[in-house]
Amino acid sequence: MSSSYLSIEGVSIEFPTPNGPFKALDSVDLKINKGEFISLIGHSGCGKSTVLNIVAGLYQATDGGVILDGKEVDEPGPERAVVFQNHSLLPWLTAYQNVELAVKTVFKKTMSKAEMRDWIEHHLKLVHMDHAMHKRPDEISGGMKQRVGIARALAMQPKVLLMDEPFGALDALTRAHLQDSLMEIQNELNNTVIMITHDVDEAVLLSDRIVMMTNGPEATVGQILDIDLPRPRERLALADDPTYNHYRAEVLRFLHERHAKPDVPMDTPSADEAEQAKSEQAAKPELKLATATKDEPQVVNG
Numbered sequence: 001m002s003s004s005y006l007s008i009e010g011v012s013i014e015f016p017t018p019n020g021p022f023k024a025l026d027s028v029d030l031k032i033n034k035g036e037f038i039s040l041i042g043h044s045g046c047g048k049s050t051v052l053n054i055v056a057g058l059y060q061a062t063d064g065g066v067i068l069d070g071k072e073v074d075e076p077g078p079e080r081a082v083v084f085q086n087h088s089l090l091p092w093l094t095a096y097q098n099v100e101l102a103v104k105t106v107f108k109k110t111m112s113k114a115e116m117r118d119w120i121e122h123h124l125k126l127v128h129m130d131h132a133m134h135k136r137p138d139e140i141s142g143g144m145k146q147r148v149g150i151a152r153a154l155a156m157q158p159k160v161l162l163m164d165e166p167f168g169a170l171d172a173l174t175r176a177h178l179q180d181s182l183m184e185i186q187n188e189l190n191n192t193v194i195m196i197t198h199d200v201d202e203a204v205l206l207s208d209r210i211v212m213m214t215n216g217p218e219a220t221v222g223q224i225l226d227i228d229l230p231r232p233r234e235r236l237a238l239a240d241d242p243t244y245n246h247y248r249a250e251v252l253r254f255l256h257e258r259h260a261k262p263d264v265p266m267d268t269p270s271a272d273e274a275e276q277a278k279s280e281q282a283a284k285p286e287l288k289l290a291t292a293t294k295d296e297p298q299v300v301n302g
């Protein structure tokens with residue numbers, strides 16, 4: 001048995017379709033240590049959500065499997081909390097009650113009512129939502145809803161946090177603010193996280209490793225990039241950091257040029273393609289965040 005905390009071992013999956021079986025993933029292998037923050041990045045439709053759904057226990061692999069903390073994953077469970085792009089809060093419950101529902105399923109037998117209340121409030125505070133905990137989802141912004149979704153997941157004290165484009169539906173500034181919050185929380189709690197993202201900067205800023213997937217069908221792990229940047233990380237300081245920009249360019253290069261299966265010979269990057277990756281990097285707008293309000297961040301043009 002593997003000694004990693006979370007081990008994805010030889011995972012393949014075939015979906016039945018009217019045109020016959022569709023093999024979305026082929027032999028995905030990934031070993032994750034406790035407390036690691038992993039981003040999954042790859043072209044649309046390559047199979048990132050499928051990997052996450054298999055780890056969540058929502059899909060069953062056709063071959064291979066997932067082992068978490070020595071136990072094989074074969075169904076969904078509270079030790080693997082999922083945060084989706086579209087904050088899946090129950091609309092008739094307040095932020096507090098949404099978190100409470102999850103906390104009750106995990107801690108009903110082990111916590112008193114007072115302990116549960118403190119626990120819920122602590123997690124809402126962690127995501128800076130304590131001021132609006134008695135509001136319903138239709139009374140708060142998208143960014144605030146996503147904060148509640150993260151609080152709900154964290155309050156379950158999961159062994160692994162699975163995030164499927166958690167900030168994908170948010171505007172750039174709200175997204176930046178939530179990324180900063182997530183880094184702070186990660187610093188404090190040291191969660192094991194797998195996050196899907198399409199955002200190269202988000203991946204480099206937050207991750208210990210970036211797992212880049214090849215295009216499907218039969219997608220697999222194409223390349224893994226170690227992000228050796230000290231923490232805590234500060235986005236504005238990193239904007240001019242050559243190491244940060246090197247990692248960023250590596251991911252862009254993979255997405256632009258090296259997205260075929262690993263056993264397929266790669267083309268040598270053309271001068272044009274390298275130039276394109278470089279100019280995309282240069283064209284990136286630099287954002288500065290002023291002091292955040294209790295709701296959402298304020299903007300100062302940089």
Ligand SMILES: Nc1ncnc2c1ncn2[C@@H]1O[C@H](COP(=O)(O)OP(=O)(O)OP(=O)(O)O)[C@@H](O)[C@H]1O
Pocket residue numbers: 015016017022024042043044045046047048049050051216
């Ligand atoms: N239940 C299913 N039945 C049939 N095909 C599926 C099913 N789920 C996923 N697929 C197919 O598997 C492939 C991978 O899908 P998946 O949603 O995992 O990709 P993704 O990388 O997360 O995409 P995106 O970045 O666009 O969200 C796609 O071709 C998709 O159509």
